[in-house]
Amino acid sequence: MFFMRNVAVIGVGMTKFGELWDYSLRQIFTMAAIEALEDAGCSNRDIEAFYVGNMSAGLFIGQEHLGALLADNAGLKNIPAMRVEGACASGGLALREAYLTIKAGEYDLVMVGGIEKMSDSPCTEDVTTTLGAAADQEWETFVGLTFPGAYALIAKAHMERYGTTKEQLAMVAVKNHKNGKNNPKAQFRREITIEQVLASGIVADPLSLLDCSPISDGGAAVILASEDMAKKFSDTPVWILGSGQASDTLALHDREDLTSLKATRLAAEKAYTAANMGPKDVNFAEVHDCFTIAEIVATEDLGFFHPGGGGKAVEEGLTEVDGKIPINPSGGLKAKGHPVGATGVAQVVSVVEQLRGEAHKRQVNRAETALTHNVGGSGATAVVHIFSR
């Protein structure tokens, strides 16, 4: 006989995302951590363990060992602390580990962090080189494939098979900028037009500059609690109903199909099964739109639209804040910003704000259940979580 324990999010915090030249990595994270602790109404001494998602502080700023470093800086003295990494899915993985260890009965109150300092990087030639470490170095990066290049291949395949257009891609960026305008912590808070996206310089055909999420600094933190602790500390716990994770080949040429991410499909299947729900039961979602094409593919793989239907859905406004299934009401990676290791945790912050009804101008009308979707590399890691208030 084996009993599961329920797990809730009881506190959230994040810094503004953007170019934070005045703050170091550890300062950025500490600000997010303090905000999460205050939001949860618990003390640093209550926290029993710490998981932090970070993609590449080693390459960006020459600092590994962030678990212990950031725990210490956030006042979480001597507790178990570790970094987990799965490229840009690192934050989602950290959330999942914390969730599972609470389920295991090992801890009752855990802080999950996500952090990346991408600007002001003394240790790498350029950010694109470091991001390339998430792809297959031997078979992709060393021979010249960049990350925009990888997603450009996915976009080309999707356009070829389903007739997805460059205009539909642009509409994803336009929608997410519209949402970001209402998010005080977003990196970009101005609206853009389809014409501007189409006229922006080509990065990797068919992706233009405004199809790409930006280079960002930022930190996010959330506090997870077992059911007993959640009831003790919070009147508005947000429950984690399901968690799913899957992997795939790093190299695109080893995949069965370029128009869909198998890891997303498998992770979603597990999360839906655990939550005893389907795509129709989800009120809104924060998905991994590192490039505009990625959002379209994600909405198909998560079951919100049929394969090939994602482009049309954006065009029809189904993914707007007041649409059938709002996607990235926070502004997404595109407008909120994408400090890679922080993204998976920041998605949870956005979802919790919505489920508590505290999202102000970007509030989704019916916000009872939500889904987060975090991807590493060009789809080799995917993590999906389902939440309810």
Next chain:
Amino acid sequence: MFFMRNVAVIGVGMTKFGELWDYSLRQIFTMAAIEALEDAGCSNRDIEAFYVGNMSAGLFIGQEHLGALLADNAGLKNIPAMRVEGACASGGLALREAYLTIKAGEYDLVMVGGIEKMSDSPCTEDVTTTLGAAADQEWETFVGLTFPGAYALIAKAHMERYGTTKEQLAMVAVKNHKNGKNNPKAQFRREITIEQVLASGIVADPLSLLDCSPISDGGAAVILASEDMAKKFSDTPVWILGSGQASDTLALHDREDLTSLKATRLAAEKAYTAANMGPKDVNFAEVHDCFTIAEIVATEDLGFFHPGGGGKAVEEGLTEVDGKIPINPSGGLKAKGHPVGATGVAQVVSVVEQLRGEAHKRQVNRAETALTHNVGGSGATAVVHIFSR
């Protein structure tokens, strides 16, 4: 009501440690993984999840995202896969995560990997620079402290307070080389003398070259199973009785005491409590001897000897293979080699060989219970596990 599940190690594998110029990181890990699968008698398709400990493949070879990459290379298709990192304690942390997720009921059969490719590193100026990423970059590394320097400070403090001698430090190296001679997978398989250690060049006073563990390539893998699965696949399961983890400040100057690692003491306390055992109940241990002084401090912090008694204990032969409490019968990090992310998993391989009675010439006489102790940085992360056959 909450029930725990028992967890066992049912398969182990590791490559020879050393300078493996002919193999890439992924090849090294795949060899270890196949050996572990064969040893467990299970198929790659049986494995439900993968955790890999790695300190710094980003800085060493420009490759992050090792969870998905190595799972794919080892034939573990599409399963949840992630890297965990806590500097040189990464392997021990990976073991602990796998252990906790099986306890949580999430998985029944999990592969734990550890890997590092430190020679043949195109991406860093030198290995010492990369290892410095485990220390506090802003307060230690950027101002010139190296890792041997950090442990030299610990050694100086220990000598000052307890009268520990350079000869006693040397005896640790001599013992571990004697043990390594009998380990076919050890990097160094020749005996050395106290005189040779004392005469080897000073790296950071009082530590000489032969007080330091080497730069190594190597991979290790173990298969963990829930009780039901362990009984299905194995006649000789090795049970994990307890697991403990703790953290401390990265920077030495923030510590209360330099002669002891608080994180080790806290991690050991948790592991002993979980196992319902004390230091006297442990038959032998694999401890983190990245430098000779580290082994002496570890044997005190783990409770095998009183504070300050570690030097004398080595001198009296208490830690020899046939001594009262054999320490590092595998040769330890000093002689077996120290591919940093692999070490915590390789310690488990060594312990399982002993507990099964398969350690041949290095077999400990009474091998019923054992302890592994894995440290990150100069003690900011510590992980302790207790095993029994």
